[in-house]
Amino acid sequence: MTSAPASNSTAHWRHLDAAHHLHPFSNTKSLNAEGVRVITHAAGSYIFDSEGNKILDGMSGLWCSSVGHGRHDIVDAISDQLKTLDYYNTFFKTTHPAAAELAAAIAEVAPAGMRHVFFTSGGSEAVDTVIRMVRHYWAAMGKPEKHIFIARRNAYHGSTVGGASLGGMKPMHAQGGLPIPGIVHVQQPYWWAEGGDMTPEAFGLHAAREVARAIDEAGAENVAAFIGEPIQGAGGVVIPPATYWPEVQKICRERDVLLVSDEVICGFGRTGEWFGCQYMGVAPDLITFAKGVTSGYFPLGGVIVGARVAEGFIEHGGEFNHGFTYSGHPGGCAAALANLRILHGEKLVERVKSEIGPYLQARWLKLAEHPLVGEARMVGLIGALELTPDKARRAKFAQEEGTVGLLCRDISFSEGLVMRAVRDGMILAPPFTLSFAEADLLADTAVRVLDRTYAELQARGWLVAA
Numbered sequence: 527m528t529s530a531p532a533s534n535s536t537a538h539w540r541h542l543d544a545a546h547h548l549h550p551f552s553n554t555k556s557l558n559a560e561g562v563r564v565i566t567h568a569a570g571s572y573i574f575d576s577e578g579n580k581i582l583d584g585m586s587g588l589w590c591s592s593v594g595h596g597r598h599d600i601v602d603a604i605s606d607q608l609k610t611l612d613y614y615n616t617f618f619k620t621t622h623p624a625a626a627e628l629a630a631a632i633a634e635v636a637p638a639g640m641r642h643v644f645f646t647s648g649g650s651e652a653v654d655t656v657i658r659m660v661r662h663y664w665a666a667m668g669k670p671e672k673h674i675f676i677a678r679r680n681a682y683h684g685s686t687v688g689g690a691s692l693g694g695m696k697p698m699h700a701q702g703g704l705p706i707p708g709i710v711h712v713q714q715p716y717w718w719a720e721g722g723d724m725t726p727e728a729f730g731l732h733a734a735r736e737v738a739r740a741i742d743e744a745g746a747e748n749v750a751a752f753i754g755e756p757i758q759g760a761g762g763v764v765i766p767p768a769t770y771w772p773e774v775q776k777i778c779r780e781r782d783v784l785l786v787s788d789e790v791i792c793g794f795g796r797t798g799e800w801f802g803c804q805y806m807g808v809a810p811d812l813i814t815f816a817k818g819v820t821s822g823y824f825p826l827g828g829v830i831v832g833a834r835v836a837e838g839f840i841e842h843g844g845e846f847n848h849g850f851t852y853s854g855h856p857g858g859c860a861a862a863l864a865n866l867r868i869l870h871g872e873k874l875v876e877r878v879k880s881e882i883g884p885y886l887q888a889r890w891l892k893l894a895e896h897p898l899v900g901e902a903r904m905v906g907l908i909g910a911l912e913l914t915p916d917k918a919r920r921a922k923f924a925q926e927e928g929t930v931g932l933l934c935r936d937i938s939f940s941e942g943l944v945m946r947a948v949r950d951g952m953i954l955a956p957p958f959t960l961s962f963a964e965a966d967l968l969a970d971t972a973v974r975v976l977d978r979t980y981a982e983l984q985a986r987g988w989l990v991a992a
């Protein structure tokens with residue numbers, strides 16, 4: 527008989543986890559067979575696992591930890607808040623100081639003319655709120671037939687029924703009877719994979735014109751809004767050509783279609799601007815946010831509402847039959863306020879724009895010289911590498927898509943760096959507090975990971991184009 531594993535051992539937690547815990551976006555059967563990694567603590571730019579490994583958190587958790595791990599200012603702010611007011615709702619003609627102060631603090635950093643905030647518990651709820659708010663706005667303005675949303679293929683807008691429907695992820699639509707009606711998906715501005723012989727600039731315009739075509743086909747009188755991430759995150763850090771967003775904005779304005787910027791990843795500094803739409807040079811009507819607003823210390827998301835929708839909604843909308851028990855949770859609001867104090871106090875958005883961002887970009891973009899890397903791209907502190915067996919052709923691997931990416935990701939983990947694989951590319955989004963030495967370590971590790979991946983592909987005979 528084998529003895530039971532110690533109560534503080536990897537085996538113990540793996541056992542409990544495999545027996546009872548169903549993981550998001552996971553294949554439970556293969557995960558249980560492989561054994562899950564147990565993260566026990568984190569500090570600064572590092573996470574630590576139950577085997578004692580120290581790993582550079584190149585993904586900020588899941589795009590969240592902008593100010594780094596273990597910031598006691600935020601923990602204390604949450605704790606103080608919960609000791610004072612643990613919970614109350616914001617439904618019944620009530621508010622609380624942290625919710626009111628956070629709404630004002632967000633309005634302060636939001637793009638010009640965006641002065642109102644609706645709170646949710648996360649990004650998916652924010653996206654669902656947009657669907658209901660925008661349709662309700664148009665109905666209140668006497669145009670209830672304006673209900674269709676235009677979104678992009680390979681976009682990620684969350685995992686609720688509404689969010690997953692607006693998103694353009696085929697594997698998500700394949701489960702649970704999605705998407706819901708009233709959504710049209712169009713070309714994504716992903717030059718590397720879909721740009722063909724066009725220059726990036728020409729392809730950006732081409733992809734934007736697909737938005738015009740979709741609106742015109744549905745009839746602008748039936749179209750409520752266009753939604754897009756300034757930079758697609760989960761879709762593989764797809765940075766659109768500079769021509770794309772201004773053209774999309776022009777197309778939407780000409781057709782009286784609202785513009786929604788899903789800033790759950792880009793918002794609160796990731797691109798070096800407070801919001802990704804500012805980096806792209808456009809002014810949306812609504813912005814969704816979550817993740818970086820609290821740096822992940824507490825779940826909170828929401829929608830920033832611009833003047834046009836806010837005025838129509840407030841003047842003509844009557845009661846909005848929508849909200850969440852945890853809309854404006856005191857703990858989340860306190861976390862966000864403390865996180866914003868750090869972003870301001872340490873000038874972290876400026877740091878991403880003009881210090882650590884350009885520093886890491888210089889090293890990251892150089893990885894394109896590696897024989898395995900077809901393209902290296904990065905804006906602010908969000909980037910990607912496209913792995914390819916044939917750079918000139920931007921070719922895919924003959925192996926099933928994602929195989930090489932997973933191999934590279936596992937090698938990266940074993941080298942002490944979290945990079946995430948999307949298809950056969952690697953993506954990166956480290957904390958804004960990353961030091962210059964950590965940026966060097968990250969880049970040096972990435973080179974080693976690419977070398978090891980290349981050697982492994984060679985050994986397996988996988989350096990073959992599809």
Ligand SMILES: *Cc1c(COP(=O)(O)O)cnc(C)c1O
Nearest residue numbers: 648649650682683684790791816
């Ligand atoms: C993560 C994400 C969401 C969903 O947020 P959750 O907090 O996981 O519900 C929505 N949109 C974008 C762009 C995201 O990256």
